[in-house]
Amino acid sequence: MYLWLKLLAFGFVILDTEVFVTGNTPGIFPEGSALTATTLRPARSSSADSPAHTSNISTADSASGVTSINVTVDYLFDNNTKLFEAKLNDYLDSACKPEECKKLKECSMSNITLVDSSCTSNKTLALDVPPDPERFNLLDCTLKEIANISICLEWTVKRDYTCDEKKISFTFQCDTNKSYKRKIEFKDCPPKHTFRCFSEVLYNQKKYLHQNKSLETDLGSEYIKGNCVNLPQNMTKYEMTSLKPFTKHHAQLYAYTIGRVQRNGNAVECTFLTDADNKDVDIIKESDNSVRVTCKSPANTNGPNTSYHLEVKSGNTIFVQANHVCLFLVENLYYSTEYELQVYFNNGIYKGYPVKKYFSTSYNSRALIIFLTFLIIVTSVALLVVLYKIYDLHKKRSSNLDEQQELVERDDEKQLMNVEPIHADTLLETYKRKIADEGRLFLAEFQSIPRVFSKFSIKDARKTSNQNKNRYVDILPYDYNRVELSEVNGDAGSTYINASYIDGFKEPRKYIAAQGPRDETIDDFWRMIWEQKATVIVMVTRCEEGNRNKCAEYWPSMEEGTRTFRDVIVEIKEHKRCPDYIIQKLTITNKKEKATRREVTHIQFTSWPDHGVPEDPHLLLKLRRRVNAFSNFFSGPIVVHCSAGVGRTGTYIGIDAMLEGLEAEGKVDVYGYVVKLRRQRCLMVQVEAQYILIHQALVEYNQFGETEVNLSELHSCLQNMKKRDPLSDPTPLEAEFQRLPTYRSWRTQHIGNQEENKKKNRNSNVIPYDFNRVPLKHELEMSKESDQDSDESSDDDSDSEETSRYINASFVMSYWKPEMMIAAQGPLKETVSDFWQMILQRKVRVIVMLTELTSGDQEFCAQYWGEGTQTHGDMEVELKDTKKSPSYTLRVFELRHSKRKDPRTVYQYQYKAWNAERLPAEPRELVSMIQALKQKLPQRNPAEGNKCHKNVSILIHCRDGSQQTGLFCALFNLLESAETEEVIDVFQVVKSLRKARPEMVCTFDQYQFLYDIIASTYPAQNGQIKKNSTQEDTIEFHNEVGKAKQETNCVSPPGASEQTQEGNKELGVSEPTRSTEGTEHSANGPMSPALTQSS
Known part of the structure; x- marks a missing residue:
């Protein structure tokens, strides 16, 4: 039986029979069997790869059945030797691998003998080596001219080999099309269409090479030749020259594409007429x-x-x-x-x-010549008459100079008027009567007071040794009451300083009025402070105003610590900056008396404008309270100085003395006291506006009294203010609220009431005043500065009514004057773009939103933000982040403008726990939000001082810009005051807001709320004031909606009349000693509207 199986296997070999079975199951080779290798493996360098196939011979055995033996051969190509190696699979015993498998030539055929350790006889395997894989190359044979409608692929073969051509075959498949030829071509294809083709080369009907190609048909139509000019791709116009004038021309325009070849589109014809040749x-x-x-x-x-x-x-x-x-x-x-x-x-x-x-x-030159001739004749005659009058007057004065001098001295007293003192109960009516008709009565009184009383000699100040110690040549102290210093080293000139003793209301020599020290007189100034035992210095000027030096800086800075002025050593202990003044605590010692140290308080008032007078007389009353808090009965005179020591100095002394008289006697004699001041120092109360300011301060004090409260006394004071005694009378707190002026009809509202602007107002009773409305520029004036650019805004000319748009928003003074806030109504859908333009133009950093968007069917505020990016003209607004807490939501926006390089970040705080009909539900949360948003505001630069600009860091809005906004602005300023000065003045804060915008803090509940929330924020513990700590909220909450309610007593009049006066010309300009220093002067300021309005 075994012999029969061997004969059967040998017969399969002779007949070249192949049996293919899947799998790699190992088996036993029957003795004498021949295996034919028909599996192809590509060379290592081939770009295509074919799958392996299995070749086997099956033998039959009567005992064991049929056994399949798999033999796989990989042909590996060597690029260097151009020879193949036949690699047998690992199921063969490695010891049995024949050496005949190496260095095989292409297209060769050979038999190799395989031996297996379990074999009883050897096996023969026939090898059929494939051709060199580099002989095959797949090419794109598409013609360029028809590449837009056809594709072509073809295998090229180098045929110098001995392989049988019949053993080599090809396959193509492009999309769904197949072909078995060496070349494939498709026509009538759509342009710009991609075909994905797969092609294989087979040897002995087995995969040998394969390759993928993607072909794309070209663009365009067939190329049309013509007389055309090729335009560059970015050119959209072409200029034809040398054409005939006044002639019709026809032109054709083609669009073309360039792929493998250029193809033109359809032509567009243009007909035009050239102009006539008459350009000159x-x-x-x-x-x-x-x-x-x-x-x-x-x-x-x-x-x-x-x-x-x-x-x-x-x-x-x-x-x-x-x-x-x-x-x-x-x-x-x-x-x-x-x-x-x-x-x-x-x-x-x-x-x-x-x-x-x-x-x-x-x-008309002829008419002009006639007119000029007439004008010259008339002017010449008038000039001759004036010259004659001057000559005649000069002659008369020169003839009797001595007699004329006596008349002037004698008339000093005679020109004075008999002005009766004013009682407290008629103070307001008297002021109104005198201020009427452009202040005619005030002007008459002021002009009747001699500028200088000539009966008092001024000899010491005019001595040659003392002239360089005077800031101005005509503002000099009288000899009889000048401050005389001790003599130094026998020098008689060392006793002089430009300073005068001034009597108070009843106290003689209560003040010293001095000029601002010059660099040359700082030593003398401190010597005067030491010798006069002065403990308070009141400085009512800045060192530099309007680019002019007004006073030397005669104290050490905090960085310096100590400065020595001859024998006096000045050391600074404390420096505290407030909005209207700076307080410095100084310690002075004398080298000759080292054991003695004195405390000196230096108060510098910084809110006096370069021209005019302070807009609110309350500021000087506040300054007086600070000064009186530091002075005591045992200290020396209060030293008051400005630049020249007469104008502002006399005004402050006059206010302080007259208030003392008003408190003591219930009446004031302003005119008599100013005459007294002029008898003690020339030009005291230098201009009419300062004379009127004294009366305004007295009226302010008499009408409203002291309303400032220290935090240490707030709780006991508030408790007393809420007591009703008797029960039928209003409480002191209610009476204080009733004294607040309403300021109805005190300013014009023309712009907001114009017909085209009425639709931009939510509430017809809340229209911004013209004087402080926020103007919108038509086009944003971009500067070269970055976002860290200067905070200075454009001047008032650029914000004029003629060049600005309207929005219902008002500037409101913040605590840190002259910095501003903006109070605005909730934007309408039509004014959202204007709202964002205002934020960009005014460089707003923080938006405070105090209202819901809607209440029922009523819109309180249009939603002026959205998810992602919104575009408003040239500006983009992108919502970057949203954070929520139980009482408010924080949103972060990024603003970009097409003319600005850097984006700007704006933070919005929306406080939701506040129904418009009621007070805030969680006052502490409101205070917490204020403390949080203050961290987003830019830090103040103390070096800028009171530099005025109109850029705004914070914008507050509710439904109408007053009902909730007014209460927030008041609370914001009161918290700043409490933190900085440890005092609050609710009355003055609310009064200032009412002057800025209608309907601000118009109910008693809101007014009392301000006292209560400050008291709860700064509770009293063991007699000490301690600020409540607040924690940041992190819990998310749902939206709340509120319903607005119109207060019955919050009706604003439709129109108002302007009452601002720019002021009169300065009386008597003093000539400075040096050309770089000018006289102290002040234009007349506005009369205070607060004095003529009552609630």
């Missing part, structure tokens, strides 16, 4: 109101006729003429008028394009 037009002036017009004839008319047409216009056409030649004379035109001139040419077929020129006629 000359205008010759014939007289003041006539001109001659000429032009050159065209070189080619291209028409049967030639005519020229002229039109002269100034508004309407007033002159039309046609000529065969280009020559026109235009007469009897208006004088000093601009005209438009048009000349066009007609060739009898076509009318050319007009050539435009502009010219202006002159004024």
Whole structure:
């Protein structure tokens, strides 16, 4: 049986029979069987790969059945030797691998003997080596001319080999199309279509090589040749030159694409007419109101006729003429008028394009000459008369100079008026009467007071040794009451300083009025402080105002610590900056008396403007309270100085002394006291505006009293203010609220009430005043600065009514004057873009939203933000982040403008725990939000001082911009005051807000709420004030909606009259000692509206 199986296997070999079975199950080779290797493996360097196939021989055995033996051969190609190696699979014993499998040539056939350790006989395997794989290459055979409609692929073969061609075959499949040829080609294909093709090379019907290719048909239509000019890809116009004038031309425009070849699209035809050749037009002036017009004839008319047409216009056409030649004379035109001139040419077929020129006629020179001649004659006669009068007056004065001097001295007292003292109960009515008719009565009183009382000698100040110690040559102390210093080293001139003793209301020499120290007199100034035992210095000027030096800085800075001025050593202990003043605690010692140290308080008032007077007399009352808090009965005189030591100095002393008289006697004699001041120092209370300011301060104090409360006394004071005694009378707190002026009709509201702006207002009772409304520029004036740019805004001219748009928003003074806040209504849908423009133009950092968007069906505020990015004109607003807490939501926006390089970040705090009908539900949460948003505001720069600008860091809005906004602004300023000065003045804060915008804090509940929330924020513990700590909220909450309620007592009048006065000219300008220093001066300021309004 075994022999029979061997014969059967040998027969299969002779018949070249192949049996293919899947799998790689190992088996036993029958003895004497021959195995034919028909499996192909590609070379290592081949770009295609074919799967392996299994070749086997099956033998039959009567005992064991049929066994299949798999033999697989991989042909590995060596690029260097160009020879193959036949690699047998690992199921053969490695010891049995024949050496004949190596260094096989392409297209060769050989038999190898295989030996297996379990075999009883050897086996023979026939090898059929494939050709070199590098002989095959798949190429794109598509012709460029038809590449837009066809594709072509072809296998190229290097045929210098000995393989049988019949054993090599090919297959193609492109998308769904198949082919078994060496070359495949498809036609009538769509342009710009991609075909994905798969191709194989087979040897002995077995996969040998395969390759993938993607082919794309080209663009466009067939190329059309023509007389065309190729344009660059980015050119959208073409200029044709050297064309005939007055001729119709036809042009064709093609669009083309360039793929493998250039292909043109369909043509667009254009027809146009060239202009006539008459571009040069000359205008010759014939007289003041006539001109001659000429032009050159065209070189080619291209028409049967030639005519020229002229039109002269100034508004309407007033002159039309046609000529065969280009020559026109235009007469009897208006004088000093601009005209438009048009000349066009007609060739009898076509009318050319007009050539435009502009010219202006002159004024009537003849009439002007006559008028100037008459004016010169009249002026000459008037000048002669004036010169004669001057000469005659000078002659009369020179003839009796001594007698005239006596008359002046004698008239000092006679020119004074008899002005009665004013009682407290008639103070307001008297002020109104005197301020009426542009302050005519005040002016008469002020002008009757001599500037200098000539009966008092001024000899010491005019000595040569003392002249350089005077800041101004005509503001000098009288000899009889000047401050005399101790003599130094026998130098008689060392006793002089430009300072005078001034009597108080009852106390003699209560003040010293001095000029601001110069660099040369700082040592003398501190010597005076030491010798006079002064403990309080009141400085009512800044060191530099309007780029002019007003006073030397005679104290050490905190960085310096200590400065020595001859024998006096000055050490600074404390420096505290407040909005209107700076307090510095100084310690002085004398080298000659080292054991003695004195405390000196230096108070510098910084809110006096360069020109005019402080806008609110309350500021000087506040300054007086600070000064009196530091002075005591045992200290020396209060030293008061400005620059010259007369104008502002006299005003402050007059207010302090008259208030003392008002408290003591219930009446004041302002006129008599100013006369007294002038008898003690010349020019005290220098201008009329300062004289009126003294009266305004007295009226303010008499009407409203002291309303400032220290935090240490707040709780006991508030408890007493809420007591009703008797029960029928209002409480002191209610009476204080009732004293608040309403300020109805005190300012104009013309802009907001214009017809085109009425639709931009939510509440007709809340219209911003014209004087402090927020103007919107039509176009944002971008600067070269970055976002860290200067905070200075444009000047007032750029914000004029003529060049700005309207939005319902008002500037409101913040605690840190002159910094501003903006109080605005909730934007309407039509004003959202204006709202964002205002935020960008005013460089707002923080938005405070105090209202819900809607309440029922009523809209309180349009939603001016959205998810992602919104565009408003040239500006983009992107919501970057949202954080929620139980009482408010924080949103972060990023603003970008097309003309600005860097984006700007704006934070919005929306407080939701506040129904418009009620007070805030969680006052502590409101205070917590204020403390949080203050961290987003830019830090104040103390070096800027009171530099005024109109950029705003914070914007507050509710429904109408007043109901909730007013309460928030008041609370914001009161918290700043409490934190900085440890005092609050609710009355003055609310009064200031009411002057800025209608309907601000208009109910008693809101007014009392301000006291209560400050008291709860700063509770009293063991007699000490401790600020409540607040924790940041992190719990998310749901939206709440509120319903607005109109207060019945919050009605604002439709119009108001302006009551601001710019002021009168300064009386008597003093000549400075040096050219770089000018006289102290002040224009008259506005009268205070608070003094003429009552609730």
